[in-house]
Amino acid sequence: LGGLLKQLQESGQGDVAKSWVGTGPNRDIAQGDLARALGTDTLDTLSDQTGMDRDDLLSGLSQYLPRFVDQLTPDGRLRVSRRDV
Numbered sequence: 001l002g003g004l005l006k007q008l009q010e011s012g013q014g015d016v017a018k019s020w021v022g023t024g025p026n027r028d029i030a031q032g033d034l035a036r037a038l039g040t041d042t043l044d045t046l047s048d049q050t051g052m053d054r055d056d057l058l059s060g061l062s063q064y065l066p067r068f069v070d071q072l073t074p075d076g077r078l079r080v081s082r083r084d085v
Contacts, residue, residue, distance in 0.1 A: 011037035020069035023076040031058040
């Protein structure tokens with residue numbers, strides 16, 4: 001999750017990502033912005049692993065990723081699990 005948030009920040013989507021982690025409303029992310037943040041290699045890998053075409057994958061990710069990140073950061077910040085250390 002930390003890597004994803006870093007990618008979003010580095011691609012100019014830091015404010016959007018912060019809204020997902022923060023306790024306020026989640027901002028939407030356009031599919032094109034998400035595609036630029038993730039990069040071609042990551043999208044190709046995800047497409048291969050899921051069997052979804054790229055457009056369907058980006059549609060689903062742009063819709064569900066904000067809520068998913070929000071649920072993983074219920075107190076408004078990213079936590080590192082002991083398993084991750």
